[in-house]
Each structure stands twice: as C-alpha cells, then as structure tokens.
Amino acid sequence: MRFHTRKWIKPQDLNPNGTLFGGRLLEWIDEEAALYSIIQLENPRTVTKYISEINFVSSAKKGDIIEIGIEVKKFGRSSLTLGCEVRNKMTRQTIITLDEIIMVSLDENGKPKPHGKTTVEYVADRLKD
Numbered sequence: 001m002r003f004h005t006r007k008w009i010k011p012q013d014l015n016p017n018g019t020l021f022g023g024r025l026l027e028w029i030d031e032e033a034a035l036y037s038i039i040q041l042e043n044p045r046t047v048t049k050y051i052s053e054i055n056f057v058s059s060a061k062k063g064d065i066i067e068i069g070i071e072v073k074k075f076g077r078s079s080l081t082l083g084c085e086v087r088n089k090m091t092r093q094t095i096i097t098l099d100e101i102i103m104v105s106l107d108e109n110g111k112p113k114p115h116g117k118t119t120v121e122y123v124a125d126r127l128k129d
C-alpha cells in the first residue's frame, strides 16, 4: 500500500464530538480513489461504483496529520478494485479501512468502457517513450 496524500485535520473537519467527521474522511477517500483510478486508467470519466464495508477503527483530532493509502486489488474489464487504509502519519495508528472500492471506467455515453489495463503503471514510465 502506498500512502500518497496527507491531510491536516482542521476545525471545519470536526464533528460535534470534536473529532474527525466521518463524512469528511469519506469525501477525501473518494477523491483519492477517483484521482488514483483516473491516472491509472487514463480516463477522466471514471466513477465510484461500489464501496465495501467501512470500518472506522479509531479517530483523529484537530491538528493531527493523517495519510491516505491506496492499493490495487484487481484490474477488471471496465472496473478497478482498490483497497484503502487511512492512518495517523505520526503514530501509524489505523483510522479507517475499506476492503474494496470499485471504480468503473465509462465512455462518453456513461456506459462501462473496457480500460485495457492489467498492471499498475507509473506516469514517469509513460513519459519515457
């Protein structure tokens, strides 16, 4: 799992309990999954189809730095299945895990489109050619 993105917990990210609001965290995860998938599949029309069980393991508080990790579980025909873990950057304590986030590549009519990808690619390698 590679942790690409860091976030800083600010007052506007808190729930009435004074800890990180779950909806904000899910928004960040969904955006991270979308960006990751768009870059991998090279298709900006890539959307979230399915998110598996969400396990809020621990919380975060104002001022904490967290990091969002994504890994590829499976390349499908039009889909890409990702796993996600968010953890505290300093303590490495897990905050949330999502076993499966399924993203689907679409064509201009909003129908699933085969992406033709089978392995993780890196932009730097694409630019070498």
Ligand SMILES: CC(C)(COP(=O)(O)OP(=O)(O)OC[C@H]1O[C@@H](n2cnc3c(N)ncnc32)[C@H](O)[C@@H]1OP(=O)(O)O)[C@@H](O)C(=O)NCCC(=O)NCCS
Pocket (backbone or CB within 6 Å): 047, 048, 049, 050, 075, 076, 077, 078, 079, 080, 102, 104, 106, 110, 111, 112
């Ligand atoms: C994405 C969408 C076009 C898929 O339509 P669909 O009729 O389910 O398409 P298909 O049955 O051909 O499935 C497409 C792929 O998604 C996978 N899939 C569909 N439903 C799934 C589910 N419930 N769980 C896991 N995978 C699923 C299929 O296995 C398939 O993968 P593959 O091509 O790699 O084999 C349609 O559901 C949609 O537009 N959903 C809204 C997406 C969206 O707007 N998301 C933003 C948040 S609101």
